[in-house]
Amino acid sequence: MIREPRAKRSSRLSLTQREAIYAYVFLLVPLVFFATIRFYPALQSFRLSLFTWHVDPARRVFVGAQYYQELLANPVFHQALKNTLLYAAITVPVSIGLGLGIAILLQAITIGRGWYRAIYFAPYITPAVAIAWVWGWMYNVNFGIFNRIIIEWWDFVEGIGLPWLAIDPQRFLRDPEVALPAVAVVIIWQQLGFQVVIFLAGLQGIPRVFYEAARIDGANPWQLFRHITFPLLNPVLVFAIVITTINALQLFDQIVNINFTDQGGPLGRTLSIALYMYQEAFSRARLGYAAAVTVVLFLIILVITLIQLRVTQRRVEY
Amino acid sequence: MQRILRTALVLGLLTGLSLSLAQVTLTYWQYDFGTRIDAMNQLIEQFNAENPDVIVVQETFPYDAYEQRVAAATAAGQGPDVVQLFYGWVGSWQRAGYIEPLPQEHIDHAWIEEYFIPMVESVKVGGEYYGLPTAVRSLALFYNKDLFRAAGLDPDAPPQTWDEFVAAGKALTVQRGPLFTQIGYGPGGQDHHLIRTVLMNQLGTPPYSADNREVLYGNEIGEQALRIWTDWQLVDEIGVFEFIPGSGGYRDGFINQENIAMIVDGSFAIGQVRNNAQFDWGVTELPTFDNGVQSNFGSFWMNAVTPRAYRDPAVLEASARFITFVTSEEAMQLWLEVVGELPAARSLVGDPALVSDPVNGPFIAGLAYAEATQFVDEAAQRQVMIDAFNRVLLEGMDPAESIMIAAQADQALLDDFDD
Numbered sequence: 001m002i003r004e005p006r007a008k009r010s011s012r013l014s015l016t017q018r019e020a021i022y023a024y025v026f027l028l029v030p031l032v033f034f035a036t037i038r039f040y041p042a043l044q045s046f047r048l049s050l051f052t053w054h055v056d057p058a059r060r061v062f063v064g065a066q067y068y069q070e071l072l073a074n075p076v077f078h079q080a081l082k083n084t085l086l087y088a089a090i091t092v093p094v095s096i097g098l099g100l101g102i103a104i105l106l107q108a109i110t111i112g113r114g115w116y117r118a119i120y121f122a123p124y125i126t127p128a129v130a131i132a133w134v135w136g137w138m139y140n141v142n143f144g145i146f147n148r149i150i151i152e153w154w155d156f157v158e159g160i161g162l163p164w165l166a167i168d169p170q171r172f173l174r175d176p177e178v179a180l181p182a183v184a185v186v187i188i189w190q191q192l193g194f195q196v197v198i199f200l201a202g203l204q205g206i207p208r209v210f211y212e213a214a215r216i217d218g219a220n221p222w223q224l225f226r227h228i229t230f231p232l233l234n235p236v237l238v239f240a241i242v243i244t245t246i247n248a249l250q251l252f253d254q255i256v257n258i259n260f261t262d263q264g265g266p267l268g269r270t271l272s273i274a275l276y277m278y279q280e281a282f283s284r285a286r287l288g289y290a291a292a293v294t295v296v297l298f299l300i301i302l303v304i305t306l307i308q309l310r311v312t313q314r315r316v317e318y
Numbered sequence: 319m320q321r322i323l324r325t326a327l328v329l330g331l332l333t334g335l336s337l338s339l340a341q342v343t344l345t346y347w348q349y350d351f352g353t354r355i356d357a358m359n360q361l362i363e364q365f366n367a368e369n370p371d372v373i374v375v376q377e378t379f380p381y382d383a384y385e386q387r388v389a390a391a392t393a394a395g396q397g398p399d400v401v402q403l404f405y406g407w408v409g410s411w412q413r414a415g416y417i418e419p420l421p422q423e424h425i426d427h428a429w430i431e432e433y434f435i436p437m438v439e440s441v442k443v444g445g446e447y448y449g450l451p452t453a454v455r456s457l458a459l460f461y462n463k464d465l466f467r468a469a470g471l472d473p474d475a476p477p478q479t480w481d482e483f484v485a486a487g488k489a490l491t492v493q494r495g496p497l498f499t500q501i502g503y504g505p506g507g508q509d510h511h512l513i514r515t516v517l518m519n520q521l522g523t524p525p526y527s528a529d530n531r532e533v534l535y536g537n538e539i540g541e542q543a544l545r546i547w548t549d550w551q552l553v554d555e556i557g558v559f560e561f562i563p564g565s566g567g568y569r570d571g572f573i574n575q576e577n578i579a580m581i582v583d584g585s586f587a588i589g590q591v592r593n594n595a596q597f598d599w600g601v602t603e604l605p606t607f608d609n610g611v612q613s614n615f616g617s618f619w620m621n622a623v624t625p626r627a628y629r630d631p632a633v634l635e636a637s638a639r640f641i642t643f644v645t646s647e648e649a650m651q652l653w654l655e656v657v658g659e660l661p662a663a664r665s666l667v668g669d670p671a672l673v674s675d676p677v678n679g680p681f682i683a684g685l686a687y688a689e690a691t692q693f694v695d696e697a698a699q700r701q702v703m704i705d706a707f708n709r710v711l712l713e714g715m716d717p718a719e720s721i722m723i724a725a726q727a728d729q730a731l732l733d734d735f736d737d
Contacts, residue, residue, distance in 0.1 A: 055393045055415040055625060136563040142497045143562075151495055169496050174560060176712050260565045261507070262701075266708045282386045283697035285414035 042298075049291035060288075067292035077293070079268045080276040081300075083180060087272065088248035088304075090184040091191065096240055098188070099195020104229070106196065107203050117200065121193035128190070132257030135186045139172035139258075146170065173259055176269045183270050186254055191247070195240055202236030203229070238312045242305055249301050250274050273297050342636040344374045344627075347398035348619075349384040353589055357656035358644075365643050372636045374400075392416045392624055399627040400637050405618050406696030408441045408448050409735060417622040419446035424638030434645075435664050437616045440690040449620030450645045453659030455584040456614045456684035457508055457516065459483075459605065460572060460591060463598040465490055465500070465579040476602040480546065483580070483605045487556030490579035503550060503557035504578035506568025510703035511615040512582050515691045517543035519613035520606055530692045531732055536725025545717040548710040559711060584617070585681040589658035592677070603680045616688030618662065621645070654678075660685060694735035702728045 013021070049067055051060040071077045102120060106113050123131065138145045147169040157165040172182050210228050219227070230237075252274040256263050263279070264271030273293065281290035346362070348354060355378055362374045377398070379387045385407075391397025392415070403411060411417045430438065430447055441448050463473035469489040477483035487502030514525045514535070523539040526532065535543070551557050561578060562571040569587055571578035573594045582604065591599060606612055621644060627637040643649065650661035654672075660681055661667060667685055672678050693699050706724035709715040 053414050055389075059415060133563075140563055141560070142499070142558065147497065151497065154495065171712075174712060176708075260563070261560060261567070262704050262708070265704065266712055267705055279697070282389060284695055285385070285389065285410040285416070287389065287414070 045291040045294050048288055049295050051288050053285065053287035053289075063288070067289045068296070070289065071292055071296065076268060076271070077273075077276065080264075080271045080273045083269065083271055084249055084251065084273045086180055087184055087187070087251055088245055090181065091187050091248050092241060092244045094184075095188045095191045095195055095244060096237070099192055099240070100199050100233075100237075102192070103196050103199035103203055104225075106200060117193075117197065120196045123190045124193035126190070128253035129257045131186060131190055132254045136173065136258050136260075139182060141169065141171055141174060144172070146172065173270075174266060176267050179259075179266060179269045183255060183258055186258065187248070187251065190254070191244065195244070198236060198240050199233070202233045205236075206232045234312070238309070241312060242308055245304060245308065246301055249297070249304070252278065273300075341370075342372050342630075342632050344372060344399045344633070344636055344640055345397065346374055346376045346400045346402075346640070347388070348376070348378055348402035349381040350378045351381070353657045357653050360652060360656070361644050361649055365640060368643075369636075369639065372640070374640055388416055389414070392626070395626065397626065398624055399633055400640055401622055401624055402619050403449065403622060404696065405441050405449070405451070405620055405690060406693040408443060409694040410697075411622075412443060412448055413735075415625060417448055418625050418628055419448060420450070420623060420641070421634055421638055422446075424635055425450070425642065433664065434662050435667060435685065437618070437685075437688065437690040438662065440692045441620060449622035450641055451618035451620045451662045452644050452649055453653045453657065454616055454618040454662045454685065454690075455586050455659055456616050456681045456688045457511070457582055457584055457604055458601050458680040458684055459580055459603070460583055460587070460599060460601055461580045462572065462576065462578075463600050465576070465597075469579075473598070473600070476600060477605050478602075480605045480607055484550065484554050484556060487550070487580065488554060491556050493555075498558055498561070500577040500579070501557050501561055501571075502579050504561055504568035504571050504581045505547075505551070505557050505559045506581060506583070507565055508582050508584060508615070509547070509559075510700055510707075511617075511691070513543050513547050513707065514703050515615040515689060516604060516613045517547060519689065520609070520611045522609075522611070524689075525691060526732075530694070533725045533729040533732065536722050536729075540721040540725060541718045544706060544710065544721045548707055548717060551711060559707075585658065585660050585678070588677055588681075592658070601677050601680045603683050612684075612687045614684035614688035616685060616690045618690065695731050698731050699728060702731070 050064060051062055054060050106116055109116075137143070141147060150167050150169050154166040157163060170178065173179050206229065210232075211224055214224055214228060251272040255270050255272050255275050256278075259265055259270060264275050274297070277290045277293040277297065280286045280293060346358070348358060355376070358376055362376055365374055366372070388397065388401060388403075388411075401417065403417070408417070425447070427447065430450065434450065435454065437454060438447075438451065459476065461476050466473040466476075466486070469486075471486055471489055477486050483503070490500065490502035491498065492500035518525050518535055518539055521539045521542055523534055523537070525535045525540075527534055534540075551559065560567065562568065562575060564570065568578060568581050569583060569590065572581045572583075573591055576597060588601075604612070604614060621641045623634065623637050623641070627634050645662065647661070647663055647666060650663055650666055653659055654661055660672075660678065661669075666672070667682055673682050675682075702724050705727075706720050709720040709723070710717050
């Protein structure tokens with residue numbers, strides 16, 4: 001007697017409720033997919049980091065936090081961590097600053113904007129391996145274009161009697177102090193197109209009327225940027241910063257391929273955490289230790305991303 | 319009509335079943351390298367014809383992804399039954415369980431030690447052999463005879479001592495302002511072996527103790543070896559590391575760019591030089607110091623069994639049979655012809671035709687005194703030596719200090735492995 005109305009009620013879900021249920025059912029498919037191929041293996045790597053590695057699970061020995069202690073004391077890990085943070089510290093502000101600047105300039109022109117956008121975007125869709133090889137050649141000490149220019153300049157200033165203007169050829173990737181910034185330049189060059197496209201889209205989303213109104217009130221270009229463009233671009237900026245930072249913290253392809261003889265070298269000065277993890281896992285078959293490295297990398301990315309969101313995602317005042 | 323079809327189907331199923339019962343399928347893995355795949359395909363074809371109860375299937379992977387594939391596949395219980403690996407990886411691979419000892423009931427240790435050259439003993443770990451090679455490699459000096467002539471050197475009198483080597487190198491080096499357009503010597507992929515195994519042994523000390531538990535080069539001999547090698551670049555200025563970018567850059571500079579006059583390389587490079595060099599070239603034994611002590615670094619890729627081969631006695635027996643086949647004298651001959659690598663059997667390395675060959679001869683001669691330095695962790699131990707010379711070349715550290723740092727790091731790797 002009591003059941004009947006209840007059954008009736010449940011069969012009479014509102015349209016919105018039914019739509020929500022359908023949505024959840026459809027979302028379940030990718031969710032299960034992600035859970036099995038992403039989350040489960042990620043959790044497994046936590047487990048793996050507590051055992052010595054052997055293909056036969058029965059022969060893995062539990063070592064607890066030993067690998068974590070080892071990596072915290074390992075100077076190579078320290079170097080990789082320092083390098084990785086440096087990559088982020090260089091590539092994130094520079095590529096975002098340049099990307100935003102170029103996007104604003106591109107927005108100001110109408111003829112050929114699409115072409116410029118395509119040119120800036122081309123490196124982003126070029127395989128990292130090809131880019132690394134070409135830049136490796138350009139940086140080459142004896143045959144690279146940069147040193148060729150330096151030598152031509154040298155000859156030129158000597159010819160006109162101003163030899164003190166000559167610059168010495170550089171060692172670039174072979175110079176332990178310069179190698180990391182040199183690689184960072186490649187990464188910035190490659191990522192720039194992505195930033196430009198993101199910022200162009202963001203800029204186009206800002207209503208023109210704000211600018212017109214501000215101009216009528218007598219605002220100069222800096223004021224327009226400071227009080228309209230910048231605050232309204234904030235969500236795009238947050239997105240760009242977070243994505244670029246995560247990319248920088250996961251750097252691998254470019255570094256592997258730009259110095260193939262001594263990956264991460266010279267003297268570990270270009271080594272990233274991701275490459276370090278890969279080397280430990282697959283060149284040295286120490287997957288337990290490598291798993292500990294991934295766990296630490298995961299924690300670093302998590303903490304940095306949370307801080308960034310906290311700092312940058314403030315409510316914007318209009 | 320229907321009955322005929324049904325009978326045919328049943329018969330077909332039955333024959334298929336009986337075939338699959340009788341046959342063992344072996345999966346063989348090696349990395350992508352044109353001539354090696356070709357040679358192995360020919361060997362597999364012969365083996366399959368002679369052994370109707372076994373089918374061998376070859377699968378290959380790019381070199382850079384090879385170890386990753388092996389790790390992933392073996393951990394999942396998949397992948398190869400017989401796998402090819404560099405001898406220096408034995409330590410890390412057997413520790414991770416990617417490979418198992420060769421089954422003694424099918425491959426007798428006494429036979430191994432009688433049939434193969436002694437170098438093979440470097441992959442005997444804990445009393446067990448972990449693999450056998452079809453071919454071995456040694457080092458020699460490749461030189462460009464045309465560049466020798468152009469520099470006024472006798473193309474038929476390549477350097478015999480390191481002093482002559484430096485003198486020739488100076489004559490062959492061409493500078494333009496502060497940069498080089500041609501170098502006498504192109505240091506590259508084999509040079510960490512040249513320092514650690516060749517120069518140190520020539521100067522009078524092996525790099526590691528016989529039981530491979532102690533690093534012996536943390537002394538004046540190690541320092542001297544490192545100093546001599548780095549002086550070639552810093553003082554004599556006959557070479558530049560990374561003159562041409564890439565791991566094969568030194569070879570590319572020798573073969574294709576023709577701006578590197580001499581390289582130290584393995585016999586595995588013979589095929590590439592022979593097929594691509596458009597100039598007159600020669601090979602000579604590695605130079606020595608005035609004391610005349612000869613030394614060479616030997617190495618090899620070997621065939622090993624994985625845990626997967628142990629899943630079934632029939633598979634294990636077939637795997638052992640296949641390994642025995644690909645290490646037979648006939649297989650070694652074929653490998654020499656197709657790939658260019660030297661045979662690993664005692665009976666073949668003394669072959670007069672091979673010894674007197676102008677290209678293979680110097681490598682064969684080198685094999686007689688070559689040593690396959692035993693590594694516990696080749697990747698890490700290679701890095702130790704690369705860092706040792708980079709500290710001197712790039713940071714100006716004294717070789718005496720740098721070699722001590724290297725010896726300590728290397729010792730830590732050995733100690734770590736014993737645990």
